[in-house]
Amino acid sequence: MDGGGGEKTQKSGILLLHNALIVTMDPTSRVLRDGALVVDGDRIRALGPSPDLLREFSPLADDVLDLHGRFLLPGFVNTHVHTSQQLGRGIADDVDLMTWLHERIWPYESHMTEEDSYLSTLLCGIELIRSGVTCFAEAGGQHVAGMARAVELLGLRACLVQSIMDSGEGLPANWSVHSTDSCIQSQKELFKKHHNTADGRIRIWFGLRQIMNATDRLLLETRDVAQELNTGIHMHVAEIPYENQLVTSTRGVDHGTATYLEKIGLLRSNLLAAHSVWLNDAEIGFFSNAGVKVSHCPASAMRMLGFAPIKEMLDAGVCVSIGTDGAPSNNRMSMVDEMYLASLINKGREAYIRGTTNPTAVPAETVLKMATVSGAKSVLWDNEIGSLEVGKKADMVIVNPFSWSMVPLHDLISSLVYCMRTENIDSVMCNGQWIMKDQKILNVNEQEVISMAMQASSDLLNRAGITLPKRMNFV
Numbered sequence: 001m002d003g004g005g006g007e008k009t010q011k012s013g014i015l016l017l018h019n020a021l022i023v024t025m026d027p028t029s030r031v032l033r034d035g036a037l038v039v040d041g042d043r044i045r046a047l048g049p050s051p052d053l054l055r056e057f058s059p060l061a062d063d064v065l066d067l068h069g070r071f072l073l074p075g076f077v078n079t080h081v082h083t084s085q086q087l088g089r090g091i092a093d094d095v096d097l098m099t100w101l102h103e104r105i106w107p108y109e110s111h112m113t114e115e116d117s118y119l120s121t122l123l124c125g126i127e128l129i130r131s132g133v134t135c136f137a138e139a140g141g142q143h144v145a146g147m148a149r150a151v152e153l154l155g156l157r158a159c160l161v162q163s164i165m166d167s168g169e170g171l172p173a174n175w176s177v178h179s180t181d182s183c184i185q186s187q188k189e190l191f192k193k194h195h196n197t198a199d200g201r202i203r204i205w206f207g208l209r210q211i212m213n214a215t216d217r218l219l220l221e222t223r224d225v226a227q228e229l230n231t232g233i234h235m236h237v238a239e240i241p242y243e244n245q246l247v248t249s250t251r252g253v254d255h256g257t258a259t260y261l262e263k264i265g266l267l268r269s270n271l272l273a274a275h276s277v278w279l280n281d282a283e284i285g286f287f288s289n290a291g292v293k294v295s296h297c298p299a300s301a302m303r304m305l306g307f308a309p310i311k312e313m314l315d316a317g318v319c320v321s322i323g324t325d326g327a328p329s330n331n332r333m334s335m336v337d338e339m340y341l342a343s344l345i346n347k348g349r350e351a352y353i354r355g356t357t358n359p360t361a362v363p364a365e366t367v368l369k370m371a372t373v374s375g376a377k378s379v380l381w382d383n384e385i386g387s388l389e390v391g392k393k394a395d396m397v398i399v400n401p402f403s404w405s406m407v408p409l410h411d412l413i414s415s416l417v418y419c420m421r422t423e424n425i426d427s428v429m430c431n432g433q434w435i436m437k438d439q440k441i442l443n444v445n446e447q448e449v450i451s452m453a454m455q456a457s458s459d460l461l462n463r464a465g466i467t468l469p470k471r472m473n474f475v
């Protein structure tokens with residue numbers, strides 16, 4: 001699909017944004033009431049009070065934008081999303097986990113083409129951008145080339161991984177042939193081809209789908225090759241009690257996946273452990289000591305997995321960020337919704353484990369941090385993104401809070417977590433380029449993507465032989 005203009009036609013000059021409430025998320029949590037920010041090329045050149053920056057930069061700026069008191073935030077980082085599953089939204093609602101996996105998701109994913117993956121990522125990317133995401137960590141799909149093409153076009157920033165499995169029961173026929181060597185080799189090739197492409201917006205990570213689909217050799221070689229290439233590893237960790245039970249009974253450890261990964265030296269600061277729901281206190285300590293990053297996905301946790309000890313992890317100093325997971329596990333790929341849920345699930349969990357509620361648990365500023373700076377740390381990119389600071393990349397979001405959903409704005413920071421809706425996200429910039437402006441997606445034709453994705457999705461379900469049981473009484 002051709003681009004709809006946007007990126008190619010935007011100037012890379014100096015842009016001055018002023019009269020904004022700037023939530024910097026910098027190390028001192030500065031919030032500028034009447035702030036201005038200067039974008040020069042792909043980076044933030046200056047940040048400060050509007051009168052000062054207007055005086056200094058108005059003569060130099062190619063464009064001056066009055067934000068009329070709207071909010072300016074760093075772009076959100078979604079640290080666990082299956083972009084390839086967007087065409088599978090609604091194929092596995094209200095079913096048990098085994099049906100979800102064996103009868104819906106595996107047939108769906110194993111019948112995808114690269115073109116399906118491209119369209120799925122475009123559709124998912126539109127939803128991500130609309131919810132203020134500028135960077136995401138792919139959780140693992142089959143066709144990285146398709147994802148990369150979509151990310152490049154959309155203008156997003158991403159850490160892409162292939163879905164990697166070299167063992168496991170009941171895998172689709174075309175998946176069970178992957179040897180450990182071919183798993184490592186194909187990722188090395190993807191790294192060579194796509195890492196640091198799209199003006200540096202795309203990075204390639206190594207994937208481990210989950211421990212039940214990984215031999216020891218795959219785990220160890222992934223650990224070593226990722227270290228050698230100085231990149232990250234994205235893995236689903238301790239998702240369900242059964243996983244821990246299996247690891248305990250087959251791999252000779254006393255608790256579960258996290259304990260085993262500690263034993264084999266895979267817990268390192270470049271590991272992004274998605275979900276990490278079933279961790280005990282000792283394992284939280286391992287994560288903290290090793291600098292492991294956790295992606296907390298509250299919606300899919302509530303629906304399929306359980307209550308992760310997020311408060312305990314945060315108290316222990318673990319870097320916890322937020323992910324949406326995939327469309328068949330959550331249905332909504334909105335980081336705005338996920339931030340709201342991240343706060344609620346962890347307040348609710350306090351009643352579940354302690355018998356009494358704790359509305360002070362995981363407050364709004366903590367959730368904002370999880371969605372921005374901690375997200376950037378989780379994807380090993382915090383030297384360039386995650387906060388609005390001079391010298392960092394211009395990845396940011398304009399929020400229009402003056403709507404029925406957010407006024408009267410007594411508590412500006414809490415309003416971003418408890419009141420903000422996806423519809424309050426007004427404009428999104430990534431790498432110094434607008435990718436959504438005044439709620440219009442710029443680099444792709446949104447309607448065209450929607451109709452192509454709907455067609456591709458129904459073709460894919462036909463090929464995969466997925467049929468859904470009827471609900472209610474259609475006449």
Ligand SMILES: [Zn+2]
Nearest residue numbers: 139274325326
């Ligand atoms: Zn996942």
